[in-house]
Amino acid sequence: MTQRLFFDDAERLEFAARLLALEPAGDGCRAVLDQTAFYATAGGQPHDTGTLGDARVLEVLEEAPDRIVHRLDHAPTGAVIGGTVAGRVDRARRRDHMEQHSGQHVLSAACAEACRAETLSFHLGADVASIDLDRPGLSPDKLATAEELANRIVRECRPVRPTFHTAEEVARLPLRKPPQVAGSIRVITVEGFDVSACGGTHVRSTGEIGQIRVVGAEKTKGMTRVEFVCGGRALGWARRQGATLDALRAALGTSEAELGAALARLLAERESGRKERKELAEALANYQAAELLAAAPVAAGGVRVVATVLDGREMKELSWLAEKIRKAGRAVALLGGRGEQAALVLARADGIDLDLRTLLTQILPLIEGKGGGRPEFVQAGGTRRDGVAAAVEAARTAVAGKLGNAE
């Protein structure tokens, strides 16, 4: 049986205790004490960390009712069963958990009052804490009302007190939720605002919570999950938002008030630029297709064979060009691209007896590529840019052989 020192006093972070059990476990060991100030993971709140003698406390868990196990990185030097060890809880982590957990009680009570939404569960995460409310799709306005009420309670610096009660006494208390434990029940009261059964660590006045800020809300399985930050986390959150805004203001050279309009202008410009580039690229492809066709030798049956390597061109641009050549008359396009990657696009006009899939399979190894397509249009990308010219030349030779010589 381990007595919990934090039940009466969450500010007590240093303590001495009698060592009841010490056993090796994994790389370290596990210790059980007659009393502890370390909070064990429960009720949505993670465990404390700190030291026991010269050992680090890595994890604290309640293995059986009232049996709290401390997982340590090694056995404390000089520790003996029945002897005394000194414990010290990490202050910053405990403080943060107190701010978030007390903030949760206040926010949950505010949601019950302002939104008629009850809290079903609480999770204290490493970056944000969250509560699941029993109503789906709570509007941002409703949540803002709850946030305002919660922060008024914070500013009023109301006392937060732990008390212990029997089940009979608890039945007469105005608890927000029925207790989930039997026996002696610990109750946390935020004076004049909230009464909840809870085993967590809490601040002594709501003022210590500093601020409660709702930072996200989403619908989940018929509930609303509300994410929030309190105290030091709220300050960190506000600072990060400020830094993001500063960076945006500097990048766009505008004031905070003008930021939305400046961003909308920028997006509109980008869109019209994109359209313009596409039109230009199409026009360029038309010119280039005509130029390549005019310079191409004529094979049997009047088929023009365009075989060329274009540097700095990606697959998409080659595809456009090949499509233009293919549509321009009796023509075959055998195009290689040396952009970021090796690219091949082969295309032929309808009515020419040539399955380009077979041809592609033959030349693919030259660029160590992968690809495919239809008999009249295939494309492939590969890793060997230095193999592109040889692949195009091999394709040209094969097509010439298939079609016969020029008339």
Ligand SMILES: [Zn+2]
């Ligand atoms: Zn609680």
